[in-house]
Amino acid sequence: MQNSTPPPTKRSRVDKYLDKVIWLMFALLLAMATLTGVIIGIRTKQDGTDIWYMRPTESNPYYNPQKAAIVGIVGFFNGLVLYGYLIPIALYVSLEVVRVAQALFMINDIEMYDPASDKRARVKSPGLNEELGQVDTIFSDKTGTLTSNQMDFFRCTIQGVSYGKGTTEVERAAEKLGMPLGPSPRDPRPDSTRPTSRTQSVDNAIEVDTESLGPENNPYKEKGFNFYDERLLAGKWVQEKSAESIRFFFEILALCHTAIPEGTPEEPSLMRYRAESPDEAALVVAAKQFGFYFYKRTPTTLHVRESLRPGDPPRDQVYQLLDVLEFSSLRKRMSITVRFPDGRLLLLSKGADSVILQRVDRKRSGPVAETTRHLKLYGEVGLRTLVVAYKVLDEEEYKSWAKRYADARSIIGKERESRTEELAEEIEQGLTVVGGTGVEDKLQAGVPEAVDRLARAGINIWVLTGDKVETAINIGYACSLLRQGMDNLIVSLEGSEARAIEERADREGWSRDKIQEGQKNFVSRKLDDALQLVLNGHVNPRGTSTSERKISVSESLQSALSRSMSTKSSGANLSRNASKNAAGTLTRNLSVTNGRHSRNPSEGKIGVEMLPLVDGQKVGSNGEGLDQREWAISKESALTQSRKGPPAEPTEYALVIDGQSLAYILAETVLQERFLEVCINCNSVLCCRVSPRQKAQVTTLVRKGLGLHRLCLAIGDGANDVGMIQAANVGVGILGVEGAQAAMAGDFAIGQFRFLERLLLVHGRWCYRRISLMILYFFYKVCMMGWIAFYSNIFAYFSGNPLYNDWYASFYNTVFTSVPIVVIGILDQDVTPAEAFRYPQLYQSGQRGELFNFKLILWWLAISLYHSAVIFFFPLAIYSGLSAFRPGGQVAAAQDFGAAMFTVLVLVPNLQIYLAFHYFTWIHHLFIWLSILSWYLFIIVYGALPTSWSTIAYKEFIEVLAPSASYWLLQPLVVMAALLPDLVFRSIKSVYRPSDYQIVIEQSKSKRDSQHQV
Structure with missing residues (x-):
């Protein structure tokens, strides 16, 4: 609830732009109506009694020179009514119909149906459909969004000894890319003990054949548990030297949680745990597998059944639960106070290493160095890590603390939270480390391919996660967010340089404010170096x-x-x-911001200018045998090399930044601007160790910083992602295992991350194209009617008398011309889904706004102006020159000319669809010709009604138009005169300046033709 914000009201950029166009058209309408009123007022005043035959009266002020001002005012309002077609009111209704239909297609798309969860896509905001086709930046959560949120206990470290064998998904992905993961080059162990593709124990150089042993063929595997190490399984941990420490470690896993068991205690295999997070449930399952079966919870007790060795009778142990200090995104840890059956009073804690290690008792710290090293290695292979620690409590001190804690919890109001947090902070000091855990959260199926294709579509991808920097980087490689040849710019306060500031502060006794100032300056310097690099001759195409x-x-x-x-x-x-050429990129200038992550063994040798950023020490001048992880070229060398000229092709950059650095950036406007400038020139951004609040803040910052020309999308699966989803222009929720909060807060919801590429590259692109062309076409056809009304008013002495029956105009926008464009707005496809996936570059037309912009609006308005002129003046010239219009020798009356002209006014916009669009099915043809036919049926049926209903349209078609040969000859002549220039222009453009989608269409046609010939 602390991270929740009121749901914002979102409108698409197309709608906002449409509002501006409507205001422009309204201004044009006012200008035309004003001109009409002025002209008719002036003419009435000047003509005076010359038009006495119009017999002006008191009730009819028209043509009365003594009431010219009144005539002008009435003429103004008549003009507003007559030219009101310039405001496409029917467009808004049609847009809503089209968007709802588009949403139904998304919802029922079988390619976006998730059979595992039996969930299909949801559309909560159809008004944002077209936004999906213009996304420039994606903000994504990691856990449950890119990963499956199915946590498996995979490795652990206890008393400085690491346990667990097998290969993680990140290791397999790295090996496939030729980027073997391993320890840093200054790891104290010899090369022979470093993990290879045949996984080894971290502390014991025991080579394991993963084909016969390990998680892949693990008989103990179950949901939440994918651990294999014969030293611990089947009760063999009791034979280890540190058996008591191992026992205590497993006891902590079985007790320190808030999980609720669901099942029968007598059936451990069927027991399920309802926990606040999947990784907490995985730790409880792991404790069960190691013989500490948690089966019952009451408000004051925890019940654990111990089975230390196979065949031994189980023993039920009851632990007295005293207090629970719950986990939160700010605390990043949880603790309980518990009394063991033997009477010991302990505080048990687990949490992020950055939090727990700060609260360790220096005299009784436990295996901190070994645990830290192991957790770093776990993070590098993509595991989620936690530190497990404890504290022995003094009875008297605990009683005093417990009383104060109970009093704090009884406080009503905002003070309660701050007071309980202070007391929790007080008791969670002086901890002793026992070990740590490594839990694997596998990537969802299709995530690497989806990320790669979205990036090729020109979308900048950000991942905002609570993971460690090492974990996030290697998962970034596994999911194709980071890749070979990319320069990684790391801004982190967890590295050796940042730690040097803290060590100096301890030595010199700095105040807290001075420490923060030093850290802020460090972050500022890193951003300056990164900005200097990305702008110094390596301009990214995104910044052009x-x-x-x-x-x-x-x-x-x-x-x-x-x-x-x-x-x-x-x-x-x-x-x-x-x-x-990845090796070639090694010689490029890199900043001192913890530069590039090389994953190619051939890139292991680096020059003397390379500076490692882990230990902050220079490497040997020969650089022999180094498998560098984090290194960079000095700033001076970078500047020197940059003067030699930019490289042959732009360098791709990725920015990796941690939450502590972000906190300083978000607090100052200057740093925000610098941060944004760096990010704009990066293809990928990884934000690590971030809180839910920071996710929302970063999203808001980027959305506002990029302005109206770039659109942000946020995607997540949990309550922690709600703020981020609401802050973005478009929010997408994952229907995952962490509840429905994200899906409820999002504008769209999907079952898996991989569906996002179809949602954007196919549906989003189609929707943007359909909505844009539909709006342009609507303005085109209504403006034609507005221009014609203006032309006719000129010839009617600006009297406001229409050339045709009012019902003609009423049905023009609702029956005669609207249905075909609505069908196109629902069904139009320029390329197939397969082609959209094969050529994701097509998506960038939406990012550039190619289909809906001011130039296109002016172009369509110009077309409407030309077509209206042809439609009005061509028939006028023909009928004016005819001595007889009907077989009986009668000339054409005004209503005859109006009906004939209106026939062409229906034909031209309907047939224009064949020029403006390229995708047609029998449905399109059916509705185009039905719309044309509906005009002829209407004029026949309406003309057959009594004159009290049909007025001037009485038997207009049967007796006047149909018998006239000129009426039938007029139609093809006017249609050709109107559409032929547009046809010629579009043909020339498609040959000499084809659009991207036209290139793809022609290529696909050529390929199909060649296949048919074969």
């Missing part, structure tokens, strides 16, 4: 102008298409910079 980006994308797309034609394997060659 729209026209430059368009040219770049078009060239890459055509190149990809040509390669696809030559290899007949479309899409295979569109990988992001896959062919980049």
Whole structure:
């Protein structure tokens, strides 16, 4: 609840832009109506009695020179009514219909149905459909969003000894990419003991054949437990030297939690635990597997059944639960006070290493160094880590504390939370480390492919997670967020340089404010170095102008298409910079911001200028045998090399920053601006150790900083992601295992992260295209009617008398022309889903706003102006020159001209659809021709009604229009005169300046033709 915010009201950028266009059209309407009123007032005054035959009267002020002002005012309001078609009121209704239909297609898309959870996509805000086609930046949670949120206990470290064998998913992904993970180059162990693809125990150089042993073939495996080490399983831990410490470690896992058992105590295999988080449940399951079976909880007791050895009778132990200091995103730890059956009074704690290790008793710290080293290694292979610690409590001190804690909890108001937190902080000091845990959260299926394709679509991807920096980086590689050839810029207060500030502060007795000032200056310096690097000749394409980006994308797309034609394997060659010479990037200038993460063994040798950023010490001048993890080139060297000129192709950058650094950045405007400038030039951003509040703050900062021209999307699965989801332009919730809060807060909801690429690249792109073209077409057809009304009013002495029956105009926007464009708004496809996936670069047209902008609006308005002129003046010229219009020799009356002209006014916009769009099915053809046919049926049926209903349209078609040969000849002539220039222009443009989607369409057609010939 602390992280919750009121749900914001969101409107799409297209809607906001549409409002501006409506205001522009309204201003045009006022100008035209004002002109009409002024002209008719002036003419009435000037003509005077020359038009006496109009017989002006008191009841009819028109043409009365003595009431010219009144005539002008009446003419103004008549103009508002007559030209009111310029304001497309029906457009808003049509847009809502189209958006709801588009939402139904998303909801029922079988490709976005998750059979595992039996959930399909949800659309809560159809008004944001088109926003999905313009996303520039994605903010993603990690746990439960990129990962499956199925936590498995995988490794642990107890009293300085690491246990657990097998290969994590991150290790397998790294090996597949040729980036073996391992310890840092200055790890004290010899090379022979470093983990390889055949996993070894961290402290024991025991090579394990993972094909015969390990988690892949683990008989003890169950949900939440994927641990294998013969030293601990099957009760063999009792034979270890530190058996008592191991026992205590497992007891802490079985007790320090808030999980509730659900099942029968006599059936351990069927017991399930309802916990606040999946990783907490995994730790309780692990304790059960090691012989400490937690089966019952009461408000004051915890019941554990111990089975230390196979065959031994189990023993039920009852522990007295005294207090629970619950976990929160701010505390990053939880503790309980408990009395053991033997009478010992202990505080048991578990939490993030950055929090627990700060509260360790220096005299009785436990195996802190070994545990820290093991947890770092666990993090590097993608495991979520926790430190397990305890404290022996003095009876008298505890009683005093317990009384104060009970009093604090009884306080009503805001003070309660702060007071209980102070007391929790007080008792959670002087801890002793027992060990740590490593829990694996596997990536969801299809995540690496989805991330890669979204990045190739030009989308900047941010991951905001609570994980350690090492864990986040290596998971970033596993999910393709980070990749070879990319320079990683690390801004962290967890490195050796930042720790040097704290050590100096301890030596010199700095105040807290001075420490924070030193850390802030450190972060500021790191951002300066990063900014200098990304702007110093290595400009990222994302930072270029729209026209430059368009040219770049078009060239890459055509190149990809040509390669696809030559290899007949479309899409295979569109990988992001896959062919980049990684070794060549090693010589590029890197900043001192804990630079690049090399994952290629061939890149192990580095020059003398390289400075490792783990220990802050220079390496040997020869650089032999170094498998560097975190290194950079000095600032001076970077500046020197940059003067030699930019590289042949832009460098891809990734920024990795921790929550503590973000806290300083979010507190100062100057640092915020610097941070944004760095991020804009980075392809990926990893924010580690961040709280839910920081997630929302970062999202808000970037959304406001990037302005209206770049759109942000946030995706998450838990309550902690609600603030981030609400802060973004578009929020997407994952229907995961952490509840429905994120899905309820989001504008859209999907079952798996991999569905996001279809939601954006297919549905989002289609929706943006459909809505944009639908709006432009609507303005085109209603403006034609507005211009024609203005032309006719000129010839009607600005009297406001229409050329045609009012019902013609009433049905024009609702029946005669609206249905085809609504169908197109629902069904239009320029490329197929397969082509959208194969060429994700097509998505960037939405980011650049190519389909809905001021130039296109002016273009369509110009077309409407030309078409209206042809539709009005062409028939006028023909009918004015005819001596006879009807077979009986009668000339054309005003209503005859109006009906004939209105026929062409229905034909031209309907047939214009065939020029403006490219995708047609039988449904499109049916509704286009039904709309045209509806006009002829209407004029026949309406004309057959009595004159009291049909007025001037009485038998207009049967007796006047149908028998006239000129009426039928007029229609094709006017249609050709109106549409032919547009056809010629579009044909020339498609040949000499084709759009990206037109290139793809032609390539697909050529490929199909070649296959048919074969």
